[in-house]
Structure formats: C-alpha cells, structure tokens
Amino acid sequence: MTISSLKIKKYIEPKNIIWQELLNRPEVKKEDLSQLVKEIFNDVRLNGDEAIIKNTALFDKVKLDDFKVSDEEVRESSKNVRLDLKQAILVAKSNIEKFHRSQIVNTQIVETANGVKCWQESRAIEKVGLYIPGGSAPLFSTVLMLAVPAVLAGCKEIVLCTPPNKEGKIADEILYAADLVGVTQIFKVGGIQAIAGLTYGTETIPKVYKIFGPGNQYVTAAKMEAFGCGVAIDMPAGPSELLVVADDSAVPKFVAADLLSQAEHGADSQVVCVATNKILLDDIEKELLAQLEELPRKEIASQALLNSKLIVISAKEKIIEFVNEYAPEHLILAVEDEVYFCENTINAGSIFIGNYTPESAGDYASGTNHTLPTNGFSRSFSGVNMDAFVKKVTFQKITKEGILNLGSSIELMAEAELLQAHKNAVTVRLNELNK
Ligand SMILES: NC(=O)c1ccc[n+]([C@@H]2O[C@H](COP(=O)([O-])OP(=O)(O)OC[C@H]3O[C@@H](n4cnc5c(N)ncnc54)[C@H](O)[C@@H]3O)[C@@H](O)[C@H]2O)c1
Numbered sequence: 282m283t284i285s286s287l288k289i290k291k292y293i294e295p296k297n298i299i300w301q302e303l304l305n306r307p308e309v310k311k312e313d314l315s316q317l318v319k320e321i322f323n324d325v326r327l328n329g330d331e332a333i334i335k336n337t338a339l340f341d342k343v344k345l346d347d348f349k350v351s352d353e354e355v356r357e358s359s360k361n362v363r364l365d366l367k368q369a370i371l372v373a374k375s376n377i378e379k380f381h382r383s384q385i386v387n388t389q390i391v392e393t394a395n396g397v398k399c400w401q402e403s404r405a406i407e408k409v410g411l412y413i414p415g416g417s418a419p420l421f422s423t424v425l426m427l428a429v430p431a432v433l434a435g436c437k438e439i440v441l442c443t444p445p446n447k448e449g450k451i452a453d454e455i456l457y458a459a460d461l462v463g464v465t466q467i468f469k470v471g472g473i474q475a476i477a478g479l480t481y482g483t484e485t486i487p488k489v490y491k492i493f494g495p496g497n498q499y500v501t502a503a504k505m506e507a508f509g510c511g512v513a514i515d516m517p518a519g520p521s522e523l524l525v526v527a528d529d530s531a532v533p534k535f536v537a538a539d540l541l542s543q544a545e546h547g548a549d550s551q552v553v554c555v556a557t558n559k560i561l562l563d564d565i566e567k568e569l570l571a572q573l574e575e576l577p578r579k580e581i582a583s584q585a586l587l588n589s590k591l592i593v594i595s596a597k598e599k600i601i602e603f604v605n606e607y608a609p610e611h612l613i614l615a616v617e618d619e620v621y622f623c624e625n626t627i628n629a630g631s632i633f634i635g636n637y638t639p640e641s642a643g644d645y646a647s648g649t650n651h652t653l654p655t656n657g658f659s660r661s662f663s664g665v666n667m668d669a670f671v672k673k674v675t676f677q678k679i680t681k682e683g684i685l686n687l688g689s690s691i692e693l694m695a696e697a698e699l700l701q702a703h704k705n706a707v708t709v710r711l712n713e714l715n716k
Pocket residue numbers: 340341413414415416417418420423444445470471472473474495496497498499500518519520521546547651652653655
C-alpha cells in the first residue's frame with residue numbers, strides 16, 4: 282500500500298445511529314484456540330519441563346534444554362546496554378516508584394460502635410508471574426510497569442517469562458530492567474507454555490498465584506485458561522488503542538504524532554481522533570500522512586490506520602457521550618476546557634491532558650502504569666496499580682462492651698436467617714457477661 286493512497290475513514294457529525302460502527306474495534310480472526318490451549322496445559326501439567334522444552338521448540342523454533350536465565354547471562358546483558366539508556370531506565374524506574382508508592386494507603390482503624398473496631402490491611406500476593414511479550418518489539422518498559430509495583434507491594438517471588446529468539450536469547454534490555462528492579466527468577470519461555478508453566482509449576486518454573494502482563498491472542502487465551510484453573514489474572518489487555526479529542530487549541534503536528542505512536546504498535550492497534558471542526562481534522566490528517574512516511578514501522582502503522590477513524594463532532598456534550606461509550610485504553614485531551622472533559626470522562630484507562638502530555642510519556646517514564654484495559658474494558662477494569670499486587674485482609678476486635686452493644690442485632694438477624702448456631706455464638710457470650 283502506498284501512503285498517498287491510504288484512506289482513513291472519516292465521519293462528519295455522525296448521527297447516533299451509526300455510532301456502533303465507530304465504537305467497533307478491529308475485527309480479529311476468532312480462531313478457536315481453546316483446544317490448543319487445553320492440550321498444551323495438559324502436556325505441561327503431566328510432563329513439566331519436558332513439555333516446556335518441546336513446545337518452545339515447536340512455537341519459538343529453538344531447542345533449549347536449560348531455559349532458566351543464569352546470573353552470568355544477566356551480568357553479560359547488562360554490559361551490552363548503553364549507558365545513556367541505563368540512565369533513562371533509572372529515571373523511569375524512579376518516577377514509576379514515586380507514583381506507585383503514593384498509592385499505598387495507611388491503615389485506618391474505625392470504631393463502628395463502642396467497643397467494635399474494624400480495619401483493613403494489605404498483604405502482598407506472595408508469588409506473581411509477569412509475562413513480557415517477545416514478538417515484534419522488546420518491551421522492556423513493561424518489565425518496569427509490572428515489576429516495580431510488585432517489589433513495592435512486597436511480593437516475595439516475582440517470576441518473569443518471556444519468549445526466547447531463535448538464538449535462544451532474550452533482549453539485553455529486558456534482562457537489565459528485570460535485574461535492576463528485583464525480579465527473582467527469569468525464564469526463556471513464551472506463549473501458552475509459559476502461562477501453563479506459571480499455572481501448574483514444573484520442575485524449574487514455580488507455580489504462581491497471579492499472572493500479569495499483555496500478550497498476543499495465544500497468551501490471552503492461556504491467561505483465561507489459567508483463571509479457570511484458579512490462578513488470578515490482571516485483566517484482558519489486548520492491542521493498543523488511543524482516542525484523541527482536539528479543539529482549536531490543539532497542535533495538529535502533536536496530535537498526528539500521538540496517533541502514530543499507538544498505530545505503530547501493531548496492525549491490530551486502533552487510533553481515533555475526534556476534532557471539533559473539519560478544518561482542524563484535515564490539518565491533522567495532512568500531518569499524519571506526512572509523518573507516517575518517515576516511520577521505520579510505517580507498514581504496521583498504515584495497517585492500523587486502516588482500522589482507525591477521523592471524526593468531527595462539534596458539541597462537547599456529544600464528544601463526552603462518544604468518549605464514554607468508546608471507553609478507550611488511552612485518552613488525550615488536547616482541548617481548551619480541560620476541566621469539563623476531565624470531570625465528565627468516566628470510561629478511560631489513562632488520561633493525558635494538554636498539548637505537552639504525549640501518550641508516550643505514560644508508556645515509559647512519567648510514572649503511571651502502561652498496562653491498561655483495552656477493547657472497552659475500561660468501562661469496568663482499572664489498569665495495573667498497587668492494588669493489583671495485594672489482597673486486602675479485614676480485621677476486627679470486639680470488646681465485652683462491644684458485644685453487649687452489637688449482640689442483640691446479630692442474634693435477631695441470625696434467627697431470621699434460621700441459623701441457630703450463628704445466634705448461639707453470640708448468646709453464649711452475652712449469657713456469660715450478664716451473669
Ligand atoms: N495493552 C497493553 O498493555 C500491551 C502492551 C504491549 C503489547 N501489547 C500487545 O501484546 C502483543 C504482543 O504479541 P507478540 O506476538 O509480539 O508477543 P507474545 O510474547 O505475546 O507472543 C509470542 C508467543 O506466541 C506463541 N505463538 C506464536 N505463534 C503461535 C502459534 N501458531 N501457536 C501457538 N503459539 C504461538 C509463541 O509461543 C511465542 O512465544 C501484541 O498484540 C501487542 O499489541 C499490549
């Protein structure tokens with residue numbers, strides 16, 4: 282496809298009746314993966330490491346008898362990472378730490394009635410598995426996004442799996458970032474077999490309690506199977522997406538650059554731009570096509586742009602209605618009335634405000650997490666944050682005075698539910714106190 286012939290779908294003041302078309306995500310070929318996932322899970326459950334080695338040879342085209350990354354490999358890879366890149370990774374790590382640490386809440390003891398104290402404490406999930414995709418780009422930033430909060434939360438075992446390349450290697454930057462942050466074990470295993478290994482455990486891979494991280498359709502289907510086997514997962518995180526809302530205060534060159542930043546992730550990415558007038562939208566489109574020409578990943582980005590939409594909606598109430606129905610992973614607000622749009626946005630994974638807040642900032646280094654719900658799941662899921670790595674345990678301590686205060690309410694409710702033993706647990710105490 283030549284760039285000049287690229288036609289991005291345009292909609293001018295679309296009526297609600299065609300909104301469904303605008304809200305749709307790119308069509309994914311719905312291959313039924315459940316049989317394949319079940320077979321590999323069964324293989325790994327029964328044959329452990331042998332199944333991991335066999336499936337890695339089959340799907341990643343490399344035979345690795347030892348797939349655990351050694352300390353020596355980690356040390357060597359650190360030497361291969363450029364000094365300026367190491368510095369940049371340190372800046373990102375520090376900001377991600379600061380922002381995620383700020384999410385830790387202090388315990389608050391509440392006296393709900395005289396002598397009845399209740400509180401909640403966080404306990405880190407002891408064993409977590411982090412999946413880092415390996416395919417078309419070495420996403421070492423995802424290592425920071427998952428491992429930094431895991432370490433801050435106090436997770437004891439942080440196990441990372443990522444697919445090896447055909448030489449049986451993992452990108453130096455992934456190993457450097459994992460070691461820097463404090464990942465406890467690293468395995469050269471990807472796809473379904475990695476998720477199965479983390480679910481059941483093998484001779485080499487430890488079983489974990491929760492699995493995090495994005496991945497392709499095989500990884501996503503495997504995470505759903507893991508969930509069915511009793512292992513928690515973070516969320517369904519699919520192909521990247523971005524919605525930009527722009528009014529006359531926006532800079533077309535910036536908006537175009539932002540749209541392309543997510544389009545280059547994959548052919549299945551989707552970017553949408555809502556502008557308040559046609560002149561602005563045309564300027565953004567012109568910039569988009571000019572900048573696309575210069576990109577090394579222009580083929581991928583062009584494919585994504587075929588799934589994308591340029592829309593004019595002039596009324597801000599209508600724009601908000603559209604944003605909340607679309608429920609994007611990322612939302613950029615390049616608008617004058619930032620307060621109105623921020624206050625009225627309900628469904629979005631992460632919001633970027635103003636002309637100098639590119640989405641890439643959140644992908645790498647501002648401090649927020651880039652593992653976010655896609656495909657409309659921002660209606661009901663949060664992105665990865667500190668809460669994802671802990672469980673909340675509630676506590677209560679009731680004194681003699683407390684049970685005297687609360688006792689009769691419990692007795693009455695238990696009796697009404699026909700649960701005599703529940704009532705008795707209170708009655709025996711009240712009898713003792715009233716002697
Ligand atoms: N939403 C987010 O936060 C986010 C962030 C980064 C990446 N992503 C997404 O993650 C995905 C990364 O995918 P990827 O492919 O680059 O890497 P990946 O690591 O997810 O998948 C590679 C693995 O897939 C398995 N596989 C490949 N072909 C197979 C087949 N025919 N049968 C069985 N298994 C097979 C192999 O085992 C291989 O190791 C992309 O879709 C990208 O958009 C999302």
